[in-house]
Amino acid sequence: MAAATSAAPALLLGALLLVAAATTAALTDDVLALVVFKTGVADPLGRLAAWTEDDDRPCSWPGVGCDARTGRVTSLSLAAESLSGRLPRALLRLDALLTLSLPGNNLSGPVLPSLLGSLTRLRSLDLSSNRLAAAVPADLFAQCREIRSLSLAHNELSGYIPTDVASCSSLVSLNLSSNRLAGPIPDGLWSLPSLRSLDLSGNALSGSVPGGFPRSSSLRAVDLSHNLFAGEIPADIGEAALLKSLDLGRNFFTGGLPDSLRRLSGLRFLGVGSNALVGEVPAWIGEMWALERLDLSGNRFTGAIPDDIANCKNMVEADLSRNALTGELPWWVFGLPLQSVSVAGNKLYGWVKVPGDAALSLRSLDLSSNGFSGGIPPQIPTFASLQSLNLSSNSISGQMPAGIGGMRLLEVLDASANHLNGSMPPEIGGAVALRELRMGRNSLTGRIPAQIGSCRSLVALDFSHNEFTGSIPSALGNLTSLQVVNLSQNKLNGTLPVELSNLPSLHIFDVSHNSLSGGLPKSRFFDNIPAYFLSDNSGLCSSRKNNSCSTVMPKPIVLNPNSSLNPLSQATPSSPSSMHHKKIILSVSTLIAIAGGAAIAIGVITVTVLNRRVRAAASRSKPAIALSDDYLSQSPENDASSGKLVMFGKGSPEFSAGGHALLNKDCELGRGGFGAVYKTVLRDGQPVAIKKLTVSSLVKSRDDFERQVKLLSKVRHHNIVTLRGFYWTSSLQLLIYDYLPGGNLHKHLHECTEENSLSWMERFDIIIGVARGLMHLHQHGVVHYNLKSSNVLLDSNGEPRVGDYGLAKLLPMLDRYVLSSKIQSALGYMAPEFTCKTVKITEKCDVYGFGVLALEILTGRRPVEYLEDDVVVLCDVVRSALEEDRLEDCMDQRLCGEFPMEEAIPIIKLGLVCTSQVPSNRPDMGEVVSILELVRNPQESPGDELV
Structure with missing residues (x-):
């Protein structure tokens, strides 16, 4: 008994030593994992310079957080640090991580398939705004464990959303927006018990949106905008009673707004713009008491705008533009505390009536492209908060109210294409914040007021197609931010003020179809101004002494293939x-x-002709090229007789269709001056377009060719076809691009x-x-x-x-x-x-x-x-x-x-x-x-x- 008692402390001590040894080993693993992570990425800003294997603990390193008790690394946060390279597998060794946040870098390659399975304690993962590519791994969500927040937004991910995501019962927030994902929404996603925020916007997801919204749903925000969804909006979407934000805009939804939406009394944003919805705007929108922003634009709604929307007392933004709405402008446009209203591009008509007790909170009002008539409401100049006013393309008549000059915050005033007459009030100079002033296509008369020179922020000025007379005021030379000026189709006379040479940002200065005369101001812009900006002016000279402006480049030569x-x-x-x-x-x-x-x-x-003859002779003396899988396989660089295939970033260096497909007429997409283009498929299932160059006798040496192609591969942009790789032999060169359907x-x-x-x-x-x-x-x-x-x-x-x-x-x-x-x-x-x-x-x-x-x-x-x-x-x-x-x-x-x-x-x-x-x-x-x-x-x- 005494022996047993004396042995207990020894056993306890041994256990403590084992725990300490295990902890020390784990800490060493964390240090090594982070050092390996550092060596696996490029760090141009030197943010990871302090990460060194000489340290026993990494807890003081930038971006690293540790558990106070165990010292284990529990968070790695390196946002917008310009890190690049593939996502390092060393991350999988940090098995105590709770938070992994690497947004806003240039990390590339695929998402690690075992990321969630290896980091079993991970609760928050943010890899957004990188250059991650390839398909989302099918087994990424197979072991989602404790994950609560996951964002892979703003990458280049493709493929379908894995169905296993519907098994992540702890998931609270999922953001896969702004990628290249396709296919349908996985079944069961709406039933996740903890899911509050879902953002799948900006992809190529398609099909109909599944129903099955449970009444117990925790959803607060759903964004499915900018996809290819079609069919009707799910009829039971209103069962998700806790929804605060719902954005279904820029898809191909048809039908009308489902009645179940009226139950979303807590909804603050409803966006269904740019679809193909039909029917009348339902009056029950007024039952959505909490609504702050409403976007019904770009659909096919008809009928009158319901007055019941006035019950949405918190509404600050309403966009009903680009529909086929009729009737008069509803009174609530000026009766609610709205900040932005657009009814542009409808069939509204009548007078614009502004009640005497109108709210003065409006910042943006767009009534353009309707059938409004009468004069500009005199209350408009009293809207002290107004920053943008668009009345263009209506039938508004009368004069511009002088009070417009008291709108100190007004930045955009567009009253073009109406029936306004009279002179432009000199008080316009008081609108000192104006950036755009568009009054073209009216019947304005008199002189252009010199006071406009006080609008120092003006960028665009359009007085075209009016009946202005007199000279162009020299005060325009004060407007050094001006980029676009259009005074064409008026009755202006005199000379162009020399002060116009003070305008360094001019891109367009159109004074055609007037009665101007004299020379041009001296400036780089006017030295090179296109002739049609000056055309049809009686005495305006576009050339100078000792500086002829008549030097014209020869016209492009045009070959007519139909003429023999x-x-x-x-x-x-x-x-x-x-x-x-x-x-x-x-x-x-x-x-x-x-x-x-x-x-x-x-x-x-x-x-x-000589080139064609040379190529014809060369083709007759050369046997036809027959490609095989071996011909396109990876070859040693020092073997000059074999081909070299190089892929940049993602993609397998083998083609599932075989090399022979490159010369298969059935796979040809088209031909151009530099070669033919074929479609084939990589081993990972990604389709690519391959250009077979037909300038083999003219291309640079192998080293110069590779250097130039690698330079082109680094030019990545959303509006540029990505160069994925190349293949080289002395007689055959292939360029591998993304395939675009x-x-x-x-x-x-x-x-x-x-x-x-x-x-x-x-x-x-x-x-x-x-x-x-x-x-x-x-x-x-x-x-x-x-x-x-x-x-x-x-x-x-x-x-x-x-x-x-x-x-x-x-x-x-x-x-x-x-x-x-x-x-x-x-x-x-x-x-x-x-x-x-x-x-x-x-x-x-x-x-x-x-x-x-x-x-x-x-x-x-x-x-x-x-x-x-x-x-x-x-x-x-x-x-x-x-x-x-x-x-x-x-x-x-x-x-x-x-x-x-x-x-x-x-x-x-x-x-x-x-x-x-x-x-x-x-x-x-x-x-x-x-x-x-x-x-x-x-x-x-x-x-x-x-x-």
Whole structure:
């Protein structure tokens, strides 16, 4: 008994030593795991410099948190630290982690499949805003254990949402937004007992949204917007009685709003905008007492706007725009404490009635594109909080109230396309916060008030299509933020004030169709101003002493493949009325230009013929290439006779379809100047597009080729087709790209029926997307050289992606004649400097091609059209239409008039500026994006982040 008693302390001591040893071992494992994590990522900011294996404990390291009792690592938080590389597997050794947060970095590769299974205690996981790619692992949620919050938002994840997510009973918040996920919502998701927040927005999820919302649901917020969901909104969605926010916008939902929604008395946000919902706006919306934001825009609702919505006393934002609503503007627009109201694009009519006791909290009011009549309500100037007022495209008459100048916070005033008359009140100078003032297409008279020079924040000024007289006030020179000025189609006279040379940000200054005279102010902008901004002015001179502005680059050479007599045709301005019988006026300078162009074109044709003969001879002397799986397998770099396949980032280096598929006609997607494109599938199931280059005899050496291709692979952007890898032999080069199922833009523009034609919004989105993609290329020193509609691809969401970029750099030298022979299909897009050996090829060539592409998207016409006895160049047709004030005739007829001319006109003019014959006249793509964003979102600052 005594022996047993004496042995007890020894046993206890041994146990304590074992525990201590285990703890020490665990701490050592944590240190080693973090050190391995550090070595596995790039750390350009040096945030992990203090992480060293010499330390016994990592608890003082930046981003590391430990349990106070055991010293084990329980949290790793490194947000926006610019870390890059694949997600390290060393994380799986940190088995005491409760929180793993690595958002806002550049981590790539797939999500580790065993992440939740290995970190059994993990409660919060945030890997959002990285570059994680590949499909979400099917077994990621197989052992979700204690996980409560999980975010993989803003990555490049693909595939379906794993069905096992419906078994994560502890899950409170799930965010998979802004990825490339497809397929349906897994069954059982609504039944998770703890789930409060679900965000699946910004993916390509499809099918119908399943019902089965239980009354015991804990859901507070559901966001399914920006997907491809169709069918009706689930009838029982209102059973989730605790919902505070529901966003179903930008899908393809049909039917009406389900009655069960009326039970959501605690709902604060209801968003169903940009769907295909029908019927009348239900009056029971007024029973949703807590509603603060309501978005019904972009649907097919009809009937009157119900007065019952006035019962939503907390409403601050209501968007009912772009429907087919009728009747008068409801009184509650001015009776509730609303901050933002839009009923634009409906069929509302009558007077705009503002009650005497109206609330004065409005910040944004958009009544545009309706049938409102009468004068501007005199109470409007008393709305001291108003920042944006849009009354455009109505039938409003009378004069502008002088009190408008007392609106000190007003940033946007758009009353264009109405029947306003009288003079512009000089009190407008009191609206010192104005950024946009749009009064075009009215009947305003008198002089442009000099007091407008006090509006120092003004960015856009449009007084076009009025009856203003007198001279342009010199006070405009005070407005140094001005970017867009349109004073065309008035009765202005006198000279342009020299003070206009003080405007450093001008992109557009249109004073055409007036009676101006004299010279131009001296500035970079006015030295290069396009002629059509000055056209139809009696004595306005666009040239100076010792500084001729008549120097014009030669027109692009246009080859007519339908003509057997004359292969060359000099592009000349044309209009629809003269397409079949064009007047030809030949001056001496014209004859010289034609002769020069003909000489250059003959050189192009000669080189082209020689190249074709050389390639034909080479093809006859070479056996046909037959690819096999072995031919495309990974090969040692030192074996010069074998192929080398290199993949960047995700993807298996093998093709499930076999190498022979690359030469299978059935797999061919198309052909271009640099080669044919085929579709195949990687071993992991990812479809890819493979370009087989046909310039093997011209490409650079292997090292230079690899260097250039790897440079192109690093240019990643949402609007650029991603280069995934390449394959090299001395006789065969392949480039591996993402496969995009939406096809190319050329087919959508020129091979679609009216029913399948692109809408105005889709066309605008494509123009902005292409501009952003080109801007990103130029920021990384990449010139496209071959921009055209067939090289703009659409993904499953209809988003544009620019492809075939930078391929000309694969040639040993940029020989323009060889290059032009490789991309003859781009004629019409090619900048004129391609024909001049002495002019440097720069990003401005891409700007020219973008301008042509923008006009092609808006008009639906090809850049060059070959008639029986004529050649019609799109730029010249549109320029003539602009000068003759009939731009609406140029717009694609398949749009059926469903486009806002106030957006179309500045884009058309921007396209014409981009296609200026002189490269220095063209804006850079950053300026192009700024202008497009200003047209799309006039209330936003052009200095905001655009990409």
